[in-house]
Amino acid sequence: MNPLKPLRIFNKAKGQPQVQDQHWYSVKAVGDAGQRSIEIYVYGEIGTWGITANQFVQDLRAMDDGVSPVIAAFNSIGGDLFDGLAIHNALSRLGERCTARIDALAASAASVAACGAHKVVIAANAMLMIHNPWTFAGGDAEDLRRVADVLDQTLEAIIAAYKSKAPNIDEAELRRLVNAETWLTANEAVALGLADEVGEGVTVKACLGQGAALQRFQHAPKTLLAQLAEPPEPEPPEPIDPPPVVDASKLALMITQSCTQAGISNLIEPLITSTKLVDEATVQAALTRAKAVNDLCVAARFPEFTLEFVSAGLDAEAVRGRLFDKLVGSGKGFEIDNSLPLQNDPPPKVQAKQPDPPSIWAARKGAQTGQTSSSKGA
Missing domain, CATH: 1.10.8 (Helicase, Ruva Protein; domain 3)
Structure with missing residues (x-):
């Protein structure tokens, strides 16, 4: 088989990196025409599951005017080595107007990419990690021997990338550090020549979204793992409209x-x-x-x-x-219903007068007496 076609060279880790949804990548121009600069944020994994070299180069080419300073800010655990090398070369072609800024972490392929810049500024509380390439493959013995050869060749590409940034570094010491998976503090990176300047420390732990992937490394600092394990800060509450003025x-x-x-x-x-x-x-x-x-x-x-x-x-x-x-x-016994009462109660109905026997008898008696008196007078 052709080992270069199916191979992706990853970090030296325990498994294939998983696709991460959380990443922040942007390329934008800031400032006026006379003070224009281009800012690139690579906050996330590098490769087909995150920020690809093709996307990076195309966006940079569309934005670059050939004279504006370019600042590439990194906060990444790395990813695909070949994409990292391509970004390294794209930054290197910009010459002295390119600065890489390591805001929190530049590990693996991200450290390779950042070292392509003419100047590397690493935050005081940031880290840079270098290590051997890693991949996975299947096949017979001959296929696996070819894969091993490819890994040896990519290691040489990694060494060359770092030495292009730090030409005076001792190569034997560099190979030892790469093989040991070395996590460098800001001062250590400057001492080795892989960074030029220690910048102001900042708090950047968002947008990585890569805590689980970071645990694949053999010597990841416990403090960094603990930091990424912290729950994300809650979203700020929605602004509450002030209550309306009541009259x-x-x-x-x-x-x-x-x-x-x-x-x-x-x-x-x-x-x-x-x-x-x-x-x-x-x-x-x-x-x-x-x-x-x-x-x-x-x-x-x-x-x-x-x-x-x-x-x-x-x-x-x-x-x-x-x-x-x-x-x-x-004891009234009225029934309560839901009907609305009348505005004015109607006048009570006139009921027929009940018979009164004594009165009727007296009236008849009086009538008979009157008739008798009339007859005698006649």
Whole structure:
């Protein structure tokens, strides 16, 4: 088989890197025409599952005017070595106007990419990690021997990338550090020549999203693993709109007019007190409830309790229960229904006068006596 075609050279780790969804990559121009610069953020894995060299080079080419300074900021555990080498070469072609900035971590292929810049500034609390290439393959003995040859060749490419940044570094020491998977602090990276300057320390742990992938390395610092294991900071709460300005006098007038129209002017004061004139919705609900309570009390012939029930904040169901108890106790036996009472009760119907036997007898007796007297006079 042709080992170069199917092979991807990864970190020296325990398994194939998994695709990470969380990454931050952007290329943008900042500043005015006279002070224009290009900023590139590589915050995430490098390769087909994250930030590819093809995407990086194409975006940079579209933005670059050939004179503006270019700043490439890294916070990455690395990834595909060949993509890292391609980014390394793209930065190297920019010459002295290119600066790589290691904001938190440049590991594996990311360290290879960053070393392509003319100047490397590493934050005081950042790290740079170098190590052997790693891959996975299948096949017969001859196939695996070819894969081993490819790994040896890619190791030489890694050594060459680092030496292009630090030409005075002892090659034997460099190979020892690469083989041992070495995590370099900012000062150590500068001492070796892989970085030029220690910058101001910053707190950058977002946008990696790679805590699980970082554990694949053999000697990842425990402090770094613990930092990535911390839960992400919560999103800031949505801004709360300030409450609308309430016109209390308008709401009080609403209660007064509604109660007057409904004939329940005695409820104006308790409604103003109970609603506290909070807002129009609260006032409307209280008016609706007060009218229902008044109608129930009138229907039960207990209008005198309306003020008490409204002041207590009782709803219609509670009022029905109270009225039922009062009706049963009074013996009136009126039925409570939900129908609205008439505005004016109709006049009582005229009933026929019941017969009164004694009066009828007296009247007949008087009539007979009158007839007898008339006959004698004649």
